[in-house]
Amino acid sequence: MVGRRLGRRPLHYSALAIVRSIPMLVAAWRERSRVRRQLAVMNDRELHDIGVCRAEVADEIGRPFWREMKGRLP
Numbered sequence: 001m002v003g004r005r006l007g008r009r010p011l012h013y014s015a016l017a018i019v020r021s022i023p024m025l026v027a028a029w030r031e032r033s034r035v036r037r038q039l040a041v042m043n044d045r046e047l048h049d050i051g052v053c054r055a056e057v058a059d060e061i062g063r064p065f066w067r068e069m070k071g072r073l074p
Helices: 011-039 046-047 054-063
Strands: none
Touching: 011 054, 046 054
């Protein structure tokens, strides 16, 4: 077709992909939030058992839910 770049999908396919990815994105955000809440209530012994220090937990808890977890945290 004239005027159409190779490898580009029509707009309706792109919009459909975005709509389909929203539930997965929300699920990932909820999981991060859940894990951060769990880390927040762990005591020092439990954190030591999983190899994480209190400072790493504090740093992770302060991150917005939409940012991925970093480092070796679960």
